[in-house]
Amino acid sequence: MYDLHHQVLRTDVSGMPLEWVNYRDAVRLYHLGQVAYSCGTLLYRVRGGICARTGRRSRIDVNSIIATSGRNELLSRDREHYVPPLNNPALFKRDAHLCMYCGERFRHGDLSRDHVTPLSQRGEDVWTNVVTACRRCNNHKAGRRPEEACMELLAVPFTPTHAEYIYLQGKRVLADQMEFLRAHFPRSSPMHDRLKM
16 A cells, blocks of 8 residues: 655656646646656556456556656746745755754744844845744844844855755655755755755
């Protein structure tokens, strides 16, 4: 019996990560002939009905990574300027669930989004101005900059690339999917070090 909660990483034919899809969407892509090739581990073996003409039962094997036909021209063209939407789950995962002030690891429910330059001081709600903070540190910092609150920021906030954001959106990323995605991270990406934590 397969765990139907594993996500399938969908890429374009050049191997550029596009999104996570569930097994139903993956089977649909296979059935419609849109899967150019697949790699990674076998996740699902989906069996269908029996063909009246041949007497054979249909079967679709779904791998952990599938490349689909066509290219996302908009993404290919604007990859250098891509800014993913900011949300707390992705932010907390970007920062490895660590408070960027005290350095301790917390559960999702005990974390908050902190604006390095507070909104009250004309700071923006953008990736390069937000970090993960525990509630205690965020309350202590309040509406001040870190230096005004005598707090040290442990890491510089950054905007994830498209491939990094795909990783951040993944729920249970498998080892082969992680290896595939990491190959698309910039060499200088802070994500390499944070994934070791």
